[in-house]
Amino acid sequence: MLFMADTQQADEQTETAAGARTDKRSGKRADKLAKQIRAFAATHGGSAEGQLAHIGRGRTRIALVGADGEWGNLVADTFSCAKDAADKAGLTLHDDFDGDLAAKVRTGRYEWSRMAGIQVGGPSNS
Numbered sequence: 001m002l003f004m005a006d007t008q009q010a011d012e013q014t015e016t017a018a019g020a021r022t023d024k025r026s027g028k029r030a031d032k033l034a035k036q037i038r039a040f041a042a043t044h045g046g047s048a049e050g051q052l053a054h055i056g057r058g059r060t061r062i063a064l065v066g067a068d069g070e071w072g073n074l075v076a077d078t079f080s081c082a083k084d085a086a087d088k089a090g091l092t093l094h095d096d097f098d099g100d101l102a103a104k105v106r107t108g109r110y111e112w113s114r115m116a117g118i119q120v121g122g123p124s125n126s
Contacts, residue, residue, distance in 0.1 A: 026081045033074055033085035037064065041089070044070045049092045049101055052082050062086065063097055069106025 041048035044066025055061045055075070060082040062074040076082035086093055094101045 026078065027084070029077060030081050030084040030088060033062065033076055033081070034088035036074055037062070037085060037089035037091055040064050040072055041066060041091075044068045047092075049094060049104070050086060051094045051097045051101060052079065052086065053097070054079065062091075064091075065101060065104050069104055071105050 037048065037050075041064075045068040047067045048064050050065065051063045053061045053063065058078055060076045060079045062076060062082050062085065063071070064073065065071045074082075074085075076085060085091075
């Protein structure tokens with residue numbers, strides 16, 4: 001015969017085990033993202049800066065700007081995973097993607113043609 005206390009304790013143990021699995025997956029994902037951030041930085045001038053932004057459904061975008069002005073994005077499942085990855089990679093984070101960080105971004109012909117294409121009849125998006 002099970003008592004209420006036994007059932008509650010079993011539920012708590014199940015929740016703890018599920019949380020440990022989630023933390024382990026999140027840690028592995030953060031390690032993978034940190035490796036990608038370091039590779040981006042190494043490829044684009046040896047360093048990078050970034051900004052974290054919520055993009056919906058709990059996900060977070062890691063916007064990266066390399067020392068050479070090239071830029072890219074990564075997506076993490078949670079804000080804490082993104083922050084952990086940035087910390088592990090030694091990424092300098094900015095609160096906003098404006099001012100000094102935005103001024104470092106270098107855009108090329110592709111970006112300009114895509115921006116113009118969306119607005120004034122340039123190449124289509126499809």
